[in-house]
Amino acid sequence: MTSHEVTIAGYLVVLAGIVLLQVLATRTRIPVPSLGDLLTRAMRSRTGRVGVLVAWAWVGLHFFAR
Amino acid sequence: MRVSRAAPGPEDRQAQNRGTDNGGAATGCAEAVVPARPPGRARAALAGFRAPVVWVLLAIAYFTGISGKPVDGVLMLVVAAGLAWDTGRRALRHPESESAPTARPAGRAGGRRRLLMVSALLAAGVVYAAVVGSFSRYSWPATAGIIGLGAVVVLIGWHGPLRDRPDGGRLPVAGTLAWIAVLVAGCLWELGALLQQPSLTTDSYTHPTISTLTDPVLATGPGRSVVLLAWLALGWYLVER
Numbered sequence: 001m002t003s004h005e006v007t008i009a010g011y012l013v014v015l016a017g018i019v020l021l022q023v024l025a026t027r028t029r030i031p032v033p034s035l036g037d038l039l040t041r042a043m044r045s046r047t048g049r050v051g052v053l054v055a056w057a058w059v060g061l062h063f064f065a066r
Numbered sequence: 067m068r069v070s071r072a073a074p075g076p077e078d079r080q081a082q083n084r085g086t087d088n089g090g091a092a093t094g095c096a097e098a099v100v101p102a103r104p105p106g107r108a109r110a111a112l113a114g115f116r117a118p119v120v121w122v123l124l125a126i127a128y129f130t131g132i133s134g135k136p137v138d139g140v141l142m143l144v145v146a147a148g149l150a151w152d153t154g155r156r157a158l159r160h161p162e163s164e165s166a167p168t169a170r171p172a173g174r175a176g177g178r179r180r181l182l183m184v185s186a187l188l189a190a191g192v193v194y195a196a197v198v199g200s201f202s203r204y205s206w207p208a209t210a211g212i213i214g215l216g217a218v219v220v221l222i223g224w225h226g227p228l229r230d231r232p233d234g235g236r237l238p239v240a241g242t243l244a245w246i247a248v249l250v251a252g253c254l255w256e257l258g259a260l261l262q263q264p265s266l267t268t269d270s271y272t273h274p275t276i277s278t279l280t281d282p283v284l285a286t287g288p289g290r291s292v293v294l295l296a297w298l299a300l301g302w303y304l305v306e307r
Binding site for chain 2: 018052
């Protein structure tokens with residue numbers, strides 16, 4: 001495997017982990033919160049709420065803005 | 067399922083509105099009559115910098131700035147300073163409470179009116195994605211479009227959720243830690259790829275970052291529009307949380 005492939009495989013493993021946790025949260029009785037629950041919890045305080053929204057805005061800036 | 071706050075009566079709503087409609091400027095007589103003494107005021111100002119989010123934003127501002135994106139860096143710096151100031155100001159006025167955002171009073175929009183509103187927002191989102199997606203990446207028109215919408219969404223969210231949502235109770239610790247582990251691993255993997263580039267501003271084929279991997283998609287107008295639509299949908303989802 002080349003370094004390029006290893007790097008991409010790492011991203012895929014993380015993505016698979018996210019999907020797995022979300023499936024566990026929504027399709028089974030295993031006590032795992034869904035990503036939505038996690039975000040709701042993080043956004044309960046004002047600083048958390050602003051932090052999450054700024055992270056969202058930053059993604060747009062990062063990929064499109066100068 | 068528990069709810070984070072009891073449904074307020076009319077008087078409570080009025081009281082909430084007095085406290086939130088002006089960004090907390092008119093929060094009742096008691097605060098206006100009893101001003102904080104200077105030491106308390108200084109402590110409150112410093113309280114803003116006790117919020118970890120402020121330091122995370124400052125770190126993002128720094129690293130974004132040195133990565134050749136000064137506009138992003140300045141914007142993050144502005145938000146970090148604004149959040150620290152706002153948190154300190156609220157701590158001064160309500161020293162006993164964490165700054166939980168208050169949901170705005172729900173509008174009485176009927177089903178048909180809400181449907182019209184959602185349809186209009188969807189149409190506006192599609193037009194926005196098509197127009198901004200037609201601009202080249204990193205151009206000034208694209209930058210203005212992203213900054214404008216980002217600022218609007220952050221300002222809307224700053225004042226609290228659009229409507230009350232169920233609390234959901236305590237999150238299971240093990241499951242939450244699993245999420246944190248996966249998300250932190252993703253961030254570290256991305257950071258590792260970034261640091262293995264020839265420089266922070268030079269892409270690497272051997273160690274591609276997510277930005278590098280998405281370049282082919284974002285090189286075309288339709289690709290940019292689709293990604294912008296997804297970004298808009300995520301923003302709307304977050305504002306509704």
